[in-house]
Amino acid sequence: MEIKILKNILGANDQIAAKNRELMAKHEVFAVNIMASPGAGKTSVVLQTIRALKNKTRIGVIEGDIASSIDAETVAKEGIPVVQINTGGECHLESFQIQNALNNLPLPDIDLMLIENVGNLVCPAEFSIGEDLKVLIASVPEGDDKPYKYPLMFNTVDAIVLNKIDLLPYVKFDVDGFTKTVKTINPKVELFKVSCTTEEGIQPWAKWLLARMKSK
Ligand SMILES: Nc1nc2c(ncn2[C@@H]2O[C@H](COP(=O)(O)OP(=O)(O)OP(=O)(O)O)[C@@H](O)[C@H]2O)c(=O)[nH]1
Ligand SMILES: [Mg+2]
Ligand SMILES: [Zn+2]
Numbered sequence: 001m002e003i004k005i006l007k008n009i010l011g012a013n014d015q016i017a018a019k020n021r022e023l024m025a026k027h028e029v030f031a032v033n034i035m036a037s038p039g040a041g042k043t044s045v046v047l048q049t050i051r052a053l054k055n056k057t058r059i060g061v062i063e064g065d066i067a068s069s070i071d072a073e074t075v076a077k078e079g080i081p082v083v084q085i086n087t088g089g090e091c092h093l094e095s096f097q098i099q100n101a102l103n104n105l106p107l108p109d110i111d112l113m114l115i116e117n118v119g120n121l122v123c124p125a126e127f128s129i130g131e132d133l134k135v136l137i138a139s140v141p142e143g144d145d146k147p148y149k150y151p152l153m154f155n156t157v158d159a160i161v162l163n164k165i166d167l168l169p170y171v172k173f174d175v176d177g178f179t180k181t182v183k184t185i186n187p188k189v190e191l192f193k194v195s196c197t198t199e200e201g202i203q204p205w206a207k208w209l210l211a212r213m214k215s216k
Contacts, residue, residue, distance in 0.1 A: 013127055016095035020102060020130025027107040029060075030213040031115060033093075033129055035153065036137035037146075038119030041163040043071045044196035045137050045205075046114050050078045052206035053112065057213065060110035062101045064093040064118045071116060081105055092124040093117050112213055121150040125157075133158050133212060140164040140171050144178040147185050154182060158212075159190040161205055166195040 024031055036042045043063075050059055061082040063072040072084035083101040085093065098115065105113075115131065117124040125134075136157040138146060141164060147154040154160070160182060168175070175193070182191060190208060194201035 013095050016099055017128040017130040020095055020098050023099075023102055024107070024113065024130065024132075027110070029107055029110050029113050030133075030216055031113040031129075031131045032133045032135055032209070033115050033117060033124075033131035034135050034137060035117045035121075035124045035157070036119060036139070037121045037142060040119070040137045040139040040142060041196050042116045042119070042137050043074060045161055045163060045194070046075060046116055047078065048194075048196050048199065048202045049114060049206055049209065050075070050080055052202055053210060054078070054080070056210060057111045058109055059112045059114060060105050060107075062098065062105070062113065062115040064097070064116055066091070066118060081110065087118060091118055091120045091122075092127050093129055094127050095129045098129045112209075121146070121153050125150075125153040132216060133209075135159045135161060137161050137163050138178075140167045140173045144173045144175075144181075147178070147181045151185055154185045154189075157186070157189060159192065159208070160186075161192045161194055163194055163196060165193050165200065166198050 034042050059080050061075045061080055063084045065071060066087050066089060069084040072082045075082045083104050085097045085101055134157045136153055138160055192201055192205040194205055
């Protein structure tokens with residue numbers, strides 16, 4: 001009985017996700033669902049991506065958080081259209097919330113929509129929101145064992161950005177081992193190693209993202 005209810009909820013989510021996809025396709029908006037644990041660097045990667053690409057494409061941002069508008073205020077300083085979603089306790093974004101956000105953004109003026117999901121490595125992976133690309137921000141201080149513990153997240157994404165590589169001299173993290181594990185779980189995934197602090201690795205990531213957007 002309970003399984004049936006869950007199926008219905010996911011069905012409704014997928015239906016609205018399809019509508020979001022249709023609406024964004026109509027306006028030629030390319031949407032990226034950015035997922036990560038709390039504090040891995042989602043907002044930092046969003047900011048670095050804006051700085052790298054804002055002269056090349058028109059960017060919009062949807063910020064998802066349980067509470068507050070801190071991240072949206074940070075992004076707004078870049079002069080980018082942004083909407084904050086407060087889930088009020090829910091630990092992931094769902095497509096109805098994105099639908100609402102899309103209705104409050106100037107879609108004809110946006111080519112690339114960066115969507116920061118709620119900080120959580122579990123259920124965001126299960127909910128489609130109408131995105132073209134799913135990206136995971138992993139980070140060095142979280143440890144190199146996370147692919148084993150959260151396999152669905154690591155398996156679902158198109159790209160993984162390993163952030164905070166400036167901390168490698170101070171934190172025990174086996175980059176080669178992490179890379180091998182990730183490629184075993186998800187052979188097709190693209191892996192980028194970056195630091196939002198030193199900006200190392202940001203250009204290759206931004207270049208790849210732009211190419212994926214243009215090849216759609
Ligand atoms: N050393 C280092 N710190 C970083 C890097 N990127 C982000 N940080 C720091 O990590 C903290 C969290 O970064 P955010 O970008 O806010 O992370 P987030 O994933 O958006 O966090 P939530 O939205 O709260 O889940 C901040 O104090 C950043 O300054 C990095 O590359 N290196
Ligand atoms: Mg954030
Ligand atoms: Zn959740």
